[in-house]
Amino acid sequence: MGIENRRAKRIAVSATIQLKELEVIHEGQQIEKKKPVDVDVIDISETGMGFASPVHFEKDTFFDANIHFDGMGTVHAVIRIVRFDEEESKENHYVYGCEFVGMNTEDKFRLNVYRLVQESKIENQNESQANQQ
DSSP states (O other): OOOOOOSSOOEEEEEEEEEEEOOOEETTEEOOOOOOEEEEEEEEOSSEEEEEESSOOOTTOEEEEEEEETTTEEEEEEEEEEEEEEEEEETTEEEEEEEEEEOOHHHHHHHHHHHHHHHHHHHHHHHHHHHHO
């Protein structure tokens, strides 16, 4: 594994979201959009997330993402692929890192609440396991 470049702590999550590539308009002509793709979220932070996809994407590709958290609603974000993890990838299972480049204030708040709740659950589980030993 290389040098850690992340600006925020990520927490492991298990979720599936759908990515829709942003529509590109070139010289007044609309370019055909690709179909939405379901991807598996691996981890998430306030600044980005890691995910695995059955489809290979190019670095610096932008997507609309709707991330649903149980009991917390849905967070809408525009993401940009910033990393392709060749070591973790294999045929039909490509691993990426992305950054959030567009998210409204309410969704940022919702994401941070979700992250804090998950971190608290992990801490409580770790304390409980330590007390049992």
